[in-house]
Amino acid sequence: MSYLVLYRKYRPQTFADVVGQEIIIQTLKNAIRYQKINHCYLFSGNKGTGKTTLAKIFAKAINCLSPIQGEAFCSCHFCQNFAKANTDITEIDGASYNGVDEIRELQDKAQYKAHAGKYKVYIIDEVHVLTPNAFNALLKILEEPPEHVVFILITTEIYKIPDTIFSRSQSFAFENLNLKNITAQLTKIAALENMFITEDAIKSIAYHSEGGMRNALSLLDQVSAYQNNLITSEDVANIKGTVSASVIKKLFQNLLKKEATKTLQLLHKSIDSGKNIDILILDLIDAIKDYLICNAKNKKYSKTSQLSQAQKILLLEETNHIDHFLRTLIKLQQDLKKSDQKKSLVEIAFLQICSLHSFQFQADLQEFQQFVTNKTKISNNNQALLELDETNAEEHYEPTKPIQKKLENPPFYKTEEIKSIQFTPIANKKTPKIEKIEYLHSTLKDLQPQNNSTISELTQQNNLPSQNSLGTKSPTKTHPYFCNSSLFDLISFAINILSNQDKPTKNTITNFWKNLKNHYSAHSYYKSVAEILDRGTIVALSQTQQIILVFEDEDVFELVLQKNIKQKALEILNNETFAITEYIAFLKQDWQALEIFYNKNYPHTNPSLIAQFTATCNFDLDLYRIKTTKSSKPAIIQLAYDFFGKDIVEIIN
Missing domain, CATH: 3.40.50.300 (P-loop containing nucleotide triphosphate hydrolases)
Structure with missing residues (x-):
């Protein structure tokens, strides 16, 4: 021979x-x-x-x-x-x-x-x-x-x-040889054999070699016999019976955009030409990996503070879609090993990927697009649903009522003592927009109880910071559902939870928390909020069923403090399974600083130490305020304003 x-x-x-x-x-x-x-x-x-x-x-x-x-x-x-x-x-x-x-x-x-x-x-x-x-x-x-x-x-x-x-x-x-070593050796041998081969073709051969140099050289030998001129990645794909990189890219983009028709056309074209379905799915999984790595390196969404609320919701939906995309392909990969109907399984899986709507806001987006185009009336049913989503900004914020289990003893005060407190009724008038915290302090004076001595006694009995502990008066909170007026109030509330922890119950709730997202996956009203809560971690639970949540993502953190989302979240949490009456949230880096402070000073965390901590920490108080709606319009109309501008949108009453 x-x-x-x-x-x-x-x-x-x-x-x-x-x-x-x-x-x-x-x-x-x-x-x-x-x-x-x-x-x-x-x-x-x-x-x-x-x-x-x-x-x-x-x-x-x-x-x-x-x-x-x-x-x-x-x-x-x-x-x-x-x-x-x-x-x-x-x-x-x-x-x-x-x-x-x-x-x-x-x-x-x-x-x-x-x-x-x-x-x-x-x-x-x-x-x-x-x-x-x-x-x-x-x-x-x-x-x-x-x-x-x-x-x-x-x-x-x-x-x-x-x-x-x-x-x-x-x-x-x-060990298996890495792609770098195989690529270098193939390039060297191709030059010695005077082969004309592209860099992509060499990488494709190295990828299909499965870490073996003999496999790589055998495939190079085979491809060179098939193509005597310039060898490309298309030639390697034809020899291996796989889909080319360009087709994989188009298929991935169509699945990402949820274009079912184009996706199925590409799939049928690949299958009819005799391509290997198993390798096709593996290549798509690799494409998702490359997409995630590229996004992580580019940090495309690092400055999300400049994004509108609608864009943040759509960003979360894209992340959820990628997650569903990957999980579906991994499950499909396992199902293909034990099925003879591979083509049907792949078609069904691709249709499932293209039909995913993770957040209810996607349906809202389609609804207001039709509303702007046709200038039709918003139906009464949709209007009623949207009024549940958004509370009028001009109305006074009422605490969410428990839907199954009533809160018998509000935090901080005992039942028999709370009866002695009398409050001045608030006049039925529009609340002016609050520009500064100082104005908030002066405005909330109307909420002070008539019997100040009773409040003072309750403060001392419950080891709460007094109004004059920092030299400035802080508005008295008569219920845990409050908008934090100062960083001192936020830290004090968190330390009160940490000082009265119920760790056994917290561990039980943490186990239920893992199934929260799946439990509400079919519930259109609570689904998006459950997915937001799922991204948080419970770090503390008080005896009065108040929890501290920690979030790594600042965008999700801002969502969980929004007024309408918090109302839905408390409706989810205040049930027979959780019975949570209130929550506060921290960013992960802020929580780590607070946890170190608490562990270092417990049980001597007095108001003076808290004041010193608030003066030295770098918390952004504006992030921790419960966000209210900027407009009294329903969510769908506000979303239309954000996307199309007020000059284009016409509302027909």
Whole structure:
């Protein structure tokens, strides 16, 4: 045969020629250099990673008459005759030499000394196929090995090797070659063979090699026979029966945009041309991975403070869609392994991906687009639903009432004492817009109880900070559902929860919290809020069923403090399962600072220490205020204003 395949033609002859496996090569070279040759070596790993090649190089190097730093000199008498018939190095195929009689014959031959070199080397490939009796016979040799004999056992299934053999050998686990090493070697060989091949084609070959250099060279040989001119990634895809990178990109974009018709057209075109469905799904999963990595590097949404509320909601929906996209493909990948109807399964999965609507705001978006175009009236049913979503900004904020379990004892005060407090009724008038906190203080004076002494007594009994503890008067809060007027109030409320924790109940609620998102997945009214709550972590629960939530994402954190979302959230949490009466939320970095302060000063967290902490911390108070609606319009109309502008939108009453 005049033609020699590439993987045989370019098989390494020295340690320096081997690609990868640097640690193993260095160990073997040092063993030769310092004369620490073991009597048995065990090479394990996937096919094409260099096990047999390194075994032959090592066998030649230990017999070299003048090695240089563990490397065969290749000019001595033994090295020159190595490629020819050599009685000192014997390569045995374990599949055809697996009986006890063959191993006993090997034992007899091993007693004779080497003919030309220093050692007699026996390379047993696929040693895991030996019979149990053959392993026992081999064990006898390894227990009392001759000084001049070295065994090199090679296997792709290390778990089949008996422990008695494993413990008597030096084991080396060969790792798969990385794409960088394979790509570099393919580029070098393609240049030596005068092949015209694109960089994308080389990367595609390296990707399909599954970490084996022999696989990569065999595929390069096959592609070069298919295409005599310029080799591209399309040629590699045709040989492997896979979809090209350009088609994968279009398919991924259509699925991301939820364009079902274009997606199915591309799918049918790929299947009709005989493409491998399993590899297609794997390529799509890789495309999602590359998309997520690209977004993480670019930090496209790092400055979300400039985004409108509608854009933030759509950003959350995109994240949720990617998550559903990935989960659907992973489940599809498992289902394809045990089904004969692969095409139908893929079609159904793609339709599910394209039909996902994670947030109710997506439906609202479609609704107001139709509303602006046709200038039709908003239906009464939708109007009623939207009024539940948004509370009129001109109305006074009322605390959410428990839907199943009433709060018998409001936090801070006892039931019998709260009856003695009398409040001045608020006049039925529009509340002016609050521009500054100082104005808030003066405006809330009307809410002060007539019996100030009673409040003072209650404050002392419940270890709460007094109004004059910081030198300035703070508005009195008669209910936990309050808009924080100062950072001091927020920290005090959090420390009150931390000082009266109910850890057993908190652990129970945390377990239920994991299923919160799935429980409301089919509920159109609460679904989006449940998904927002799912992104938070419960860090503390008080005896009065108040919790502290911590969020990593600032966008989600801002949503959870919005007035309408908080109302829905409390309706979800104040039920028989959770019975949560109130929550406050912190960003993760702020919570870590507060937790350190509390652990350091507990149980002596007095108002003075809290004041010092609030003066030195970098909390953004504006983030922690419960957000009210900027407009008294329903959510769908406000959303229309945000997207199209007030000049375009016309409201028909």
